[in-house]
Amino acid sequence: MTRAPRTRARPARAAVKDDPASAYDMTEVAEEIESRTLACIVDNEPGVLARVVGLFSARGYNIESLTVAETDRNAHSSRITIVTSGTDHVLEQIEQQLLRLVPVARVIDVTNSTGGIERELALVKVAGVGEKRVEALRLSEIFRARVIDTTNESFIFEVTGASQKIDQFIELMRPLGLVELSRTGVLSIQRGKEGVG
Amino acid sequence: MDGSTKADTTATSLTGAEIVLRALVDQGVDTIFGYPGGAVLPIYDAIHAQDAVRHILVRHEQGAGHMAEGYARSTGKCGVVLVTSGPGATNMVTPIADALMDSIPMVVITGQVPTHLIGSDAFQECDTVGITRACAKHNYLVKDVTQLARIMHEAFYVATTGRPGPVVVDIPKNVQFAKGAYVGPDAIQHRTYSPRTEPNDRRIEEAVDLLARAERPVIYSGGGVINSGPAASAALRALAKATGFPVTSTLMGLGAFPASDPQWLGMLGMHGSFEANNAMHDCDVMLCVGARFDDRVTGRLDAFSPASKKIHIDIDPSSINKNVRVDVPIVADCARALEALGAAWARRRLRRPSLKVWWSEIDAWRARRSFAFPPSTKVIKPQYAIERLYQLTRDRDVYITTEVGQHQMWAAQHFHFEAPNRWMTSGGLGTMGYGLPAAIGVQAAHRDALVIDIAGDASVQMTMQEMSTAVQYGLPVKIFILNNQWMGMVRQWQQLLHGERYSQSYSESLPDFVKLAEAYGGHGIMCDDPAKLDDAIREMVATPKPVLFDCRVEQAENCFPMIPSGAAHNEMILGDISGDEVSDAGRVLV
Numbered sequence: 001m002t003r004a005p006r007t008r009a010r011p012a013r014a015a016v017k018d019d020p021a022s023a024y025d026m027t028e029v030a031e032e033i034e035s036r037t038l039a040c041i042v043d044n045e046p047g048v049l050a051r052v053v054g055l056f057s058a059r060g061y062n063i064e065s066l067t068v069a070e071t072d073r074n075a076h077s078s079r080i081t082i083v084t085s086g087t088d089h090v091l092e093q094i095e096q097q098l099l100r101l102v103p104v105a106r107v108i109d110v111t112n113s114t115g116g117i118e119r120e121l122a123l124v125k126v127a128g129v130g131e132k133r134v135e136a137l138r139l140s141e142i143f144r145a146r147v148i149d150t151t152n153e154s155f156i157f158e159v160t161g162a163s164q165k166i167d168q169f170i171e172l173m174r175p176l177g178l179v180e181l182s183r184t185g186v187l188s189i190q191r192g193k194e195g196v197g
Numbered sequence: 198m199d200g201s202t203k204a205d206t207t208a209t210s211l212t213g214a215e216i217v218l219r220a221l222v223d224q225g226v227d228t229i230f231g232y233p234g235g236a237v238l239p240i241y242d243a244i245h246a247q248d249a250v251r252h253i254l255v256r257h258e259q260g261a262g263h264m265a266e267g268y269a270r271s272t273g274k275c276g277v278v279l280v281t282s283g284p285g286a287t288n289m290v291t292p293i294a295d296a297l298m299d300s301i302p303m304v305v306i307t308g309q310v311p312t313h314l315i316g317s318d319a320f321q322e323c324d325t326v327g328i329t330r331a332c333a334k335h336n337y338l339v340k341d342v343t344q345l346a347r348i349m350h351e352a353f354y355v356a357t358t359g360r361p362g363p364v365v366v367d368i369p370k371n372v373q374f375a376k377g378a379y380v381g382p383d384a385i386q387h388r389t390y391s392p393r394t395e396p397n398d399r400r401i402e403e404a405v406d407l408l409a410r411a412e413r414p415v416i417y418s419g420g421g422v423i424n425s426g427p428a429a430s431a432a433l434r435a436l437a438k439a440t441g442f443p444v445t446s447t448l449m450g451l452g453a454f455p456a457s458d459p460q461w462l463g464m465l466g467m468h469g470s471f472e473a474n475n476a477m478h479d480c481d482v483m484l485c486v487g488a489r490f491d492d493r494v495t496g497r498l499d500a501f502s503p504a505s506k507k508i509h510i511d512i513d514p515s516s517i518n519k520n521v522r523v524d525v526p527i528v529a530d531c532a533r534a535l536e537a538l539g540a541a542w543a544r545r546r547l548r549r550p551s552l553k554v555w556w557s558e559i560d561a562w563r564a565r566r567s568f569a570f571p572p573s574t575k576v577i578k579p580q581y582a583i584e585r586l587y588q589l590t591r592d593r594d595v596y597i598t599t600e601v602g603q604h605q606m607w608a609a610q611h612f613h614f615e616a617p618n619r620w621m622t623s624g625g626l627g628t629m630g631y632g633l634p635a636a637i638g639v640q641a642a643h644r645d646a647l648v649i650d651i652a653g654d655a656s657v658q659m660t661m662q663e664m665s666t667a668v669q670y671g672l673p674v675k676i677f678i679l680n681n682q683w684m685g686m687v688r689q690w691q692q693l694l695h696g697e698r699y700s701q702s703y704s705e706s707l708p709d710f711v712k713l714a715e716a717y718g719g720h721g722i723m724c725d726d727p728a729k730l731d732d733a734i735r736e737m738v739a740t741p742k743p744v745l746f747d748c749r750v751e752q753a754e755n756c757f758p759m760i761p762s763g764a765a766h767n768e769m770i771l772g773d774i775s776g777d778e779v780s781d782a783g784r785v786l787v
């Protein structure tokens with residue numbers, strides 16, 4: 001999930017020699033920005049989501065997607081899966097800053113852990129007639145998408161999978177009459193018999 | 198409310214307000230700073246009914262916050278504040294942010310409108326947990342009295358453990374009236390929060406490997422050593438003694454290492470000593486303990502101590518590798534880590550290396566006497582005033598607070614500290630108006646000590662009204678104002694960076710501080726003659742009342758040495774310069 005390099009103010013150790021630099025180091029250097037999926041196990045107290053989201057906005061971190069729901073009512077815990085992006089250094093800081101929040105019990109780097117699984121669900125509405133309609137239905141079968149609503153002129157598909165698969169499906173549906181789209185954002189879990197939470 | 202019907206019938210059932218007081222007592226709190234209002238009246242009723250907890254009534258909630266900070270930093274205990282909803286809570290935002298930046302343990306209790314009115318834009322309602330979420334270590338809205346005791350104890354636990362900080366407990370008025378059972382502090386165990394305090398053995402060995410081979414070592418200590426408690430300062434001294442390494446410290450860390458020790462290099466950073474900054478720049482091994490590589494300390498990051506291996510001890514893992522990459526990270530309480538380093542050093546039977554070459558370099562830097570200033574018999578030099586203040590109070594049990602500006606830096610340079618917890622200053626947030634209330638908080642904890650706020654004429658007016666608090670409670674704080682009739686630090690930057698265009702930095706219409714002191718019921722002293730300064734300071738020290746000392750100093754004095762923004766440690770400016778020495782990139786910084 002590595003992206004093309006982007007230019008970004010680097011927070012530390014910009015080794016560009018003649019740059020005037022500064023006390024805050026505002027040196028612009030091209031650095032590899034990567035995407036990372038983090039799962040946070042949190043105490044499900046009021047405001048916990050605001051804390052997590054507030055941390056991202058306060059420190060200028062990105063959120064590409066975020067999902068949250070209570071996962072264990074008795075233990076009072078929720079799982080927040082966040083897809084974020086940044087340099088390696090920023091991603092390391094994000095993890096540490098999340099752990100600093102009092103109600104955050106654990107942060108799992110799903111992207112770099114062995115056996116991390118990521119899935120997303122999308123609802124895709126495609127409107128059209130004739131050839132295009134047939135083609136949409138044919139492609140949906142290849143993607144194992146389910147048809148959950150049908151009219152004479154439209155389908156709604158439900159498709160699950162890794163985000164890239166969903167991206168692909170969406171791109172294929174666009175020329176076939178995609179009119180509306182809703183995605184859940186990424187969910188995550190670890191393979192194997194061990195559980196976290 | 199909710200819990201009240203059942204809890205009413207139990208023998209231990211108390212009102213929410215009583216639970217708050219009981220929890221304070223059980224947490225060992227003897228003093229709180231506060232200001233009443235509609236949403237906290239039940240708690241004020243409970244205060245009225247007891248005398249275990251002393252309440253100090255302030256004149257503005259911000260004052261209460263800084264008093265609690267001064268109290269906390271000078272005692273090592275948790276500061277406690279009680280304010281009402283809405284404006285009471287918003288007035289507390291500055292001290293909460295200040296305490297977060299400087300890692301000061303503080304519990305702030307705020308009143309809130311009754312739970313059924315929350316969200317209705319009720320009178321004096323504000324979203325206190327929303328507003329303080331970004332500037333507190335943690336916060337709670339207590340919606341149910343049955344949770345109140347637990348949350349109170351948890352708040353103290355969170356505020357005082359790990360990296361300390363401010364915790365807000367927002368209590369709706371109906372919860373203060375409702376009855377519920379009380380639980381003591383012992384029953385509290387936090388599910389998700391458990392800071393790590395013990396260092397990793399392997400890291401300690403790696404650190405000692407580096408220290409043992411160092412030829413140009415430096416110990417860079419910070420506020421974390423003070424926060425960790427007296428054991429950390431003792432362990433720092435012991436390690437310095439065993440190794441013979443030079444020691445410098447941040448503004449927040451002054452006092453952890455004695456200024457009279459020959460290994461002491463003085464403070465480092467933007468206005469730190471030439472020897473400290475050069476030692477940081479040229480060292481081969483840096484031991485950073487309880488400091489966070491703040492931009493005021495590092496100067497230009499890409500030129501920061503380029504050749505050194507860095508060991509970083511911090512209780513907050515997010516501080517490590519945040520601004521500067523380090524080679525040996527040690528997540529632990531400073532005292533525990535320093536003790537472990539000392540023990541490992543002794544176990545390996547390492548001896549104190551001579552470091553002759555290194556010390557001779559340091560001595561050459563020292564010989565530049567970077568804190569020296571040209572003397573004057575005509576006007577009082579601000580540095581001279583602090584030097585005299587230091588000399589004339591050396592035999593006293595003295596605590597110093599400051600405001601923010603040039604005077605703060607001069608105080609750090611020219612007042613010398615032998616012990617921790619004696620120096621209270623707003624380092625991270627840089628809050629003008631901190632020093633006067635902080636001094637009152639210190640004095641409330643140390644009745645017989647000499648507590649001096651080294652102030653600027655602009656800063657001191659931000660919280661001046663707390664003089665009234667000092668007089669009411671007979672807290673004889675000494676407000677020593679270095680009056681240069683300018684926002685001196687702003688003027689200095691305008692001189693050096695903005696072509697001497699002194700926009701809005703002159704202090705017009707200053708009050709007559711002597712009359713002002715008298716109006717408050719304190720004592721006023723004015724001095725503008727270097728020859729009379731000693732006597733005036735003696736008069737201040739001898740006065741058993743709060744004193745405003747208007748010390749008229751040289752107006753155009755600049756604070757040097759200085760690492761200009763955008764420069765590196767070895768590019769310090771030692772004396773007056775022209776605007777050309779600051780790079781364009783440096784000009785945009787603060």
Ligand SMILES: Cc1ncc(C[n+]2csc(CCOP(=O)(O)OP(=O)(O)O)c2C)c(N)n1
Pocket residue numbers: 600601602603604605627628629630652653654655656657679681683684685686687
């Ligand atoms: C609340 C607040 N507002 C503004 C500033 C910006 N500021 C930093 S120093 C300073 C001037 C301080 O003047 P004074 O208290 O007279 O001290 P001096 O520098 O003259 O010693 C100002 C305005 C600040 N630090 N805090």
